[in-house]
Amino acid sequence: xxxxxxxxFLSFWLIIVLIILSAATxxxxxxxxxxxxxxxxxxSDAMLEASESLQTRGRDGLIDWLNSLPSVxxxxxxxxxxxxxxxxxxxxxxxxxxxxxxxxxxDMRRPPPRGPGNLRPARPFAELVSPDGEVFTLIVLPPQSAxxxxxxxxxxxxxxxxxxxxxxxxxxxxxxxxxxxxxRFRESTVAIAGGDLDTRIDERIEQRRDEIGGLAQDxxxxxxxxxxxxxxxxxxxxxxxxxxxxxxxRLKIALELARRQTGDLPELDRIDVxxxxxDVLVGQLLTLSRLDTGQGEPEVVNLSELxxxxxxxxxxxxxxxxxxxxxxxxxFVDGFATALRSAVExxxxxxxxxxxxxxxxxxxxxxxxxxxxxxxxxxxxxxDSLKQLFDxxxxxxxxxxxSGLGLAIAARAVAMHGGTITARxxxxxLMVEIRIPISAV
Amino acid sequence: xxETAVPILMIDDDEALAEMLREYLAPExxxxxxxxxxxxxxxxxxxxxxxxxxxxxxLPGTSGLDVLKQLRSFSDIPTIMLTAKGDDVDRIxxxxxxxxxxxxxxxxxxxxxxxxxxxxxxxPGGGTAGKRLxxxxxxxxxxxxxxxxGDAVLRLTxxxxxxxxxxxxxxxxxxxxxELSQTALGRRHMPYDRSIDTHVSNVRGKLADAGVTNPQxxxxxxLGYALLVDDSA
Numbered sequence: 001x002x003x004x005x006x007x008x009f010l011s012f013w014l015i016i017v018l019i020i021l022s023a024a025t026x027x028x029x030x031x032x033x034x035x036x037x038x039x040x041x042x043x044s045d046a047m048l049e050a051s052e053s054l055q056t057r058g059r060d061g062l063i064d065w066l067n068s069l070p071s072v073x074x075x076x077x078x079x080x081x082x083x084x085x086x087x088x089x090x091x092x093x094x095x096x097x098x099x100x101x102x103x104x105x106x107d108m109r110r111p112p113p114r115g116p117g118n119l120r121p122a123r124p125f126a127e128l129v130s131p132d133g134e135v136f137t138l139i140v141l142p143p144q145s146a147x148x149x150x151x152x153x154x155x156x157x158x159x160x161x162x163x164x165x166x167x168x169x170x171x172x173x174x175x176x177x178x179x180x181x182x183x184r185f186r187e188s189t190v191a192i193a194g195g196d197l198d199t200r201i202d203e204r205i206e207q208r209r210d211e212i213g214g215l216a217q218d219x220x221x222x223x224x225x226x227x228x229x230x231x232x233x234x235x236x237x238x239x240x241x242x243x244x245x246x247x248x249x250r251l252k253i254a255l256e257l258a259r260r261q262t263g264d265l266p267e268l269d270r271i272d273v274x275x276x277x278x279d280v281l282v283g284q285l286l287t288l289s290r291l292d293t294g295q296g297e298p299e300v301v302n303l304s305e306l307x308x309x310x311x312x313x314x315x316x317x318x319x320x321x322x323x324x325x326x327x328x329x330x331x332f333v334d335g336f337a338t339a340l341r342s343a344v345e346x347x348x349x350x351x352x353x354x355x356x357x358x359x360x361x362x363x364x365x366x367x368x369x370x371x372x373x374x375x376x377x378x379x380x381x382x383x384d385s386l387k388q389l390f391d392x393x394x395x396x397x398x399x400x401x402x403s404g405l406g407l408a409i410a411a412r413a414v415a416m417h418g419g420t421i422t423a424r425x426x427x428x429x430l431m432v433e434i435r436i437p438i439s440a441v
Numbered sequence: 442x443x444e445t446a447v448p449i450l451m452i453d454d455d456e457a458l459a460e461m462l463r464e465y466l467a468p469e470x471x472x473x474x475x476x477x478x479x480x481x482x483x484x485x486x487x488x489x490x491x492x493x494x495x496x497x498x499x500l501p502g503t504s505g506l507d508v509l510k511q512l513r514s515f516s517d518i519p520t521i522m523l524t525a526k527g528d529d530v531d532r533i534x535x536x537x538x539x540x541x542x543x544x545x546x547x548x549x550x551x552x553x554x555x556x557x558x559x560x561x562x563x564x565p566g567g568g569t570a571g572k573r574l575x576x577x578x579x580x581x582x583x584x585x586x587x588x589x590x591g592d593a594v595l596r597l598t599x600x601x602x603x604x605x606x607x608x609x610x611x612x613x614x615x616x617x618x619x620e621l622s623q624t625a626l627g628r629r630h631m632p633y634d635r636s637i638d639t640h641v642s643n644v645r646g647k648l649a650d651a652g653v654t655n656p657q658x659x660x661x662x663x664l665g666y667a668l669l670v671d672d673s674a
Contacts, residue, residue, distance in 0.1 A: 249547035252550065338530065
């Protein structure tokens with residue numbers, strides 16, 4: 001759970017709990033007041049009061065009495081006339097209405113049953129008879145409904161638990177709805193910073209109609225533009241390199257034609273050397289731009305064979321160098337053989353150029369990565385140069401050879417495999433370590 | 442002079458380059474014709490007038506690889522392809538499609554001249570006189586540049602034939618890549634050069650296609666290749 005999710009969740013929950021608490025407190029205070037006034041309200045007293053009001057002032061007296069009751073008790077007292085309507089024209093609560101319908105309307109014109117004239121059949125509610133013979137039914141509701149009692153008495157604890165759980169659940173969902181997309185944005189940003197420009201925000205988030213959906217659309221649009229610009233730049237580098245090739249090729253032939261006419265001049269040799277440098281540089285630029293434009297689908301690469309092959313080649317190119325290989329067999333990674341080969345080759349060639357006779361190449365595996373270590377006896381580089389070693393065209397002060405692109409190519413190739421390349425000085429010289437995540441084969 | 446010059450075809454869209462190369466090769470008694478498109482090139486090759494082809498892989502329109510594919514369906518003409526430096530994929534594909542050798546562009550014309558001469562020297566007529574050689578199931582007819590396995594004739598390019606023949610002469614022992622390169626391509630083996638490996642792989646494929654199981658080509662990493670014969674069979 002990240003901190004934003006936690007913060008939003010807790011804030012919302014706290015607010016909801018506070019609202020529940022204050023509502024409960026207000027309800028409790030109200031109920032207390034109602035109880036106090038109900039305690040002083042005696043049903044028999046009320047009947048006597050009502051009877052007296054009716055006796056002295058008739059129907060109007062009864063209405064005045066009802067109006068004079070405190071509001072809490074007034075809501076519990078109903079006086080219903082012969083037409084079945086409350087004197088104050090209030091809606092009857094459903095249970096009262098039901099009871100009234102069941103017992104029927106009091107009817108004084110109905111002939112009294114046989115027997116003594118002062119006998120009346122039992123009725124569920126008290127009845128009042130006005131001096132002019134009108135009959136009113138007086139109903140006093142019990143002060144608390146059954147539901148209210150259930151809530152307050154039996155399961156106050158479970159009510160609190162349910163309220164907390166429900167509010168907690170709602171708060172969590174709300175918090176996640178906000179922080180989830182933000183986490184997704186973060187993952188995408190990290191992926192893009194790591195060079196994966198194919199990353200997009202999910203369509204599900206993009207299709208939201210709220211601000212987060214808008215942000216996702218803008219974000220994706222931005223990445224698309226970034227990717228386009230990146231691709232154009234890589235294409236430009238590639239095209240420029242290709243176009244530089246043709247004049248270079250002509251230059252080389254022109255040089256040989258000139259040699260044939262004038263013989264070997266030191267100036268011509270110089271032109272030859274510089275042309276060769278330019279040629280190497282163009283080749284490296286092309287390799288670099290190819291790494292940037294992608295290589296298609298990765299495949300399983302036998303790193304042991306690849307490293308051995310590079311070792312052969314570099315030993316062949318530098319016959320005077322003592323280049324020693326120690327390696328584990330059967331190391332496989334998912335990746336691009338060409339790119340991996342240029343990575344190992346460039347690091348090893350660099351070591352062979354600067355290594356003063358002895359270079360070691362070591363391939364091994366740990367729990368998660370294939371590890372290639374190249375160490376030389378060249379005395380290393382200044383500490384503050386270590387970081388820039390993998391930048392294009394960076395040159396260690398005081399060292400001349402190389403175009404400055406070899407290690408940049410290695411770094412780019414390693415990065416596209418999700419690996420790392422690091423350099424440090426050890427006792428004898430520079431030590432470069434390449435780590436490539438191992439495939440699950 | 443011109444009558445004895447060897448006709449060579451170049452397919453490259455850079456006309457200026459071809460023009461300069463023609464000037465460079467002329468004193469070596471090599472007559473360079475040049476065309477700028479693959480289609481025209483295929484057409485000229487069908488006449489069979491040329492003894493060697495220089496093919497730029499990076500052609501506009503019909504790519505050099507397509508030209509090579511079409512070409513190999515009707516001709517075994519020795520072919521040097523020009524590839525972009527660093528473009529290993531094109532290079533390997535080209536060699537697999539039957540190119541004999543490659544140079545990365547921009548190339549040194551002296552290097553090109555050396556390779557042209559090496560390939561021409563090796564092509565029919567330049568070889569040692571008619572000797573027959575039997576290794577396992579394979580029968581070599583050196584003068585006809587032909588290898589047969591039983592009744593089947595193996596269809597090999599000049600380079601592939603030279604390579605297999607070189608291995609066959611030293612059957613049972615390891616031949617270094619450098620020696621193979623000298624014999625089959627007429628030049629030293631170079632670092633980062635996969636030509637010999639690719640050619641060997643092609644020959645292996647063709648032997649397998651013909652159902653040949655004896656002899657077999659074995660690779661010895663860092664040393665070279667050996668043709669192993671199972672005499673007990």
